[in-house]
Amino acid sequence: MVRVLVVAFGGQYNHLIKRSIEKLGHEADMVLYTMKPDVNKYDCIVFGGGPLTMPKDFEKVKWLKEYLSLGKPVLGICLGHQVLALLNGGTVGPSPKPEYGDVTIYVDDEDEILRGLGPKFLAWESHNEEVLEEPPNSVVIAHSDNTRVQALKYLNGPFYGVQFHPEVQHTPKGSQVFQNFISICKS
Ligand SMILES: NC(=O)CC[C@H](N)C(=O)O
Numbered sequence: 001m002v003r004v005l006v007v008a009f010g011g012q013y014n015h016l017i018k019r020s021i022e023k024l025g026h027e028a029d030m031v032l033y034t035m036k037p038d039v040n041k042y043d044c045i046v047f048g049g050g051p052l053t054m055p056k057d058f059e060k061v062k063w064l065k066e067y068l069s070l071g072k073p074v075l076g077i078c079l080g081h082q083v084l085a086l087l088n089g090g091t092v093g094p095s096p097k098p099e100y101g102d103v104t105i106y107v108d109d110e111d112e113i114l115r116g117l118g119p120k121f122l123a124w125e126s127h128n129e130e131v132l133e134e135p136p137n138s139v140v141i142a143h144s145d146n147t148r149v150q151a152l153k154y155l156n157g158p159f160y161g162v163q164f165h166p167e168v169q170h171t172p173k174g175s176q177v178f179q180n181f182i183s184i185c186k187s
Pocket of ligand 1: 011049052053054077080126130
């Protein structure tokens, strides 16, 4: 069994991340980022979504950089994906075309985190900001018509980011993302 720490940023779907992981038979605890949760007893970490605006609020979440040096797998979702990108030297700012609702995601590289999801799938989106320039140590592995960086894989660690929400039922194949992440956590 894999033990996952879900770092919550106050997003309305954060508890669904915990539920998605538990449904797969694994353990997940959710702790608000302001509590600076101790990550020692967990195998991997998820950064959830939330109403913070990046990069304006980056100072508040900068301390999460500590987690990246531990070598544990990290999955960033929506805001969490934006935070992960900023921690790794990417650029985040207002979306030229914000997305809300069902969006088709095109898989550019069916890497381990998007295994079983190509060549395209439907996902739920809710964001006003996005990763405008990916970090130098990352590769864009999915895009949509309005957002160039829908998913990132990092080359400096087992880190992954998705702009869409795999945890809601409006993303029918979302559970596959968590299944893939759990497999990464196990390896
Ligand atoms: N749902 C979210 O996590 C939103 C993240 C961020 N505030 C944005 O609008 O892009």
